[in-house]
Amino acid sequence: MTPEAQALLTWYDAHRRDLPWRGISDPYRIWVSEIMLQQTRVETVLPYYRRFTDDYPDVAALASAEEGDVLKHWEGLGYYSRARNLLAGARQIAAEHGGAVPSDPAVLRKIKGIGDYTAGAIRSIAFGQKAAAVDGNVIRVITRLKGITENAAVPSVRREIAAQTEALMPDTRPGDFNQALMDLGATVCVPGTPDCGACPLAPFCAGLAEDIAEDLPVLPDKKPPVSEDWDVLLVRCGRRMMIRRRTEALLRGLWIFPMLPGHRRGDALRQAAEDLTGFPLRSLKEVGEARHVFTHRIWQMSVWHAETSGEAQPEGWQWADAEEIRTLPFPTAMKKAREEALRRLTDTAN
Numbered sequence: 285m286t287p288e289a290q291a292l293l294t295w296y297d298a299h300r301r302d303l304p305w306r307g308i309s310d311p312y313r314i315w316v317s318e319i320m321l322q323q324t325r326v327e328t329v330l331p332y333y334r335r336f337t338d339d340y341p342d343v344a345a346l347a348s349a350e351e352g353d354v355l356k357h358w359e360g361l362g363y364y365s366r367a368r369n370l371l372a373g374a375r376q377i378a379a380e381h382g383g384a385v386p387s388d389p390a391v392l393r394k395i396k397g398i399g400d401y402t403a404g405a406i407r408s409i410a411f412g413q414k415a416a417a418v419d420g421n422v423i424r425v426i427t428r429l430k431g432i433t434e435n436a437a438v439p440s441v442r443r444e445i446a447a448q449t450e451a452l453m454p455d456t457r458p459g460d461f462n463q464a465l466m467d468l469g470a471t472v473c474v475p476g477t478p479d480c481g482a483c484p485l486a487p488f489c490a491g492l493a494e495d496i497a498e499d500l501p502v503l504p505d506k507k508p509p510v511s512e513d514w515d516v517l518l519v520r521c522g523r524r525m526m527i528r529r530r531t532e533a534l535l536r537g538l539w540i541f542p543m544l545p546g547h548r549r550g551d552a553l554r555q556a557a558e559d560l561t562g563f564p565l566r567s568l569k570e571v572g573e574a575r576h577v578f579t580h581r582i583w584q585m586s587v588w589h590a591e592t593s594g595e596a597q598p599e600g601w602q603w604a605d606a607e608e609i610r611t612l613p614f615p616t617a618m619k620k621a622r623e624e625a626l627r628r629l630t631d632t633a634n
């Protein structure tokens with residue numbers, strides 16, 4: 285075992301975070317946890333993980349679930365393509381591998397939604413294989429430890445980081461080694477100023493020795509998210525509101541209220557809203573504003589309420605009562621609009 289691995293595992297044994305996906309070797313649960321943890325904080329994931337694995341305890345249970353139910357379990361966690369891919373992957377494993385998550389790397393990589401990182405995490409943690417799992421935390425630790433100053437977003441540099449990680453990895457406890465690297469990156473070798481005084485890798489760290497750790501990893505400048513204006517329409521007919529299930533790539537499968545791009549007022553808004561919904565609208569008034577930040581875009585939303593007496597089911601839309609609006613999966617971007625819709629549907633004064 286390399287001295288770096290020895291030092292890291294000793295530190296991990298003393299500092300490991302006690303999490304429900306730690307100390308287990310069930311590849312399904314490790315897969316679920318790794319997918320949930322992508323782009324998401326541990327504290328946020330915990331209740332979702334518990335509920336998800338309680339209701340879908342294995343591949344077979346998930347594979348037979350409805351997509352709407354799975355999205356409901358994911359509601360508020362964001363990046364919903366993760367949930368859709370997890371479901372598709374579970375169905376694939378149920379159909380092609382009898383419900384057992386495969387351990388062969390080439391087979392594992394063919395499962396929907398399992399990329400290099402997730403495959404490495406499942407292989408090392410569940411199956412004890414020596415495989416790197418290079419996420420943002422590991423990139424930060426390894427580029428600092430090895431003093432890698434090339435752009436870490438470039439595939440060849442990424443491969444170099446994975447190779448350096450595997451070169452340090454011990455034959456025993458490769459899963460613990462990967463999780464220790466992730467924990468170190470999350471708690472000690474943090475973005476900005478690392479806490480090198482508390483780091484077990486300090487004696488081996490080129491970034492610390494050369495005083496360049498704070499500048500690593502080198503990554504391309506992120507483009508700022510694009511701001512988009514939307515008018516969100518709470519179109520009410522009696523005790524129901526108009527909603528639809530999204531088919532667009534962003535938030536696909538989740539339910540939303542009618543949305544118009546841009547911010548309109550007066551007759552221009554009424555005309556566009558009637559064209560979109562297919563109904564004459566009355567009492568159109570603004571009832572709130574909302575903002576939601578995605579990775580690459582920001583929705584700046586004005587929320588409007590209007591009444592219609594149109595009874596027919598509009599093409600592509602659905603009338604939903606308060607109970608349906610409460611239970612169907614809506615994205616967090618619609619949180620404020622949904623609260624307003626529920627308030628209006630349940631408050632007879634409105």
Ligand code: SF4
Pocket residue numbers: 425428429472473474478479480483484485486487489490491492497
């Ligand atoms: S010594 Fe500092 S820079 Fe190097 S790995 Fe540890 S925390 Fe990161």
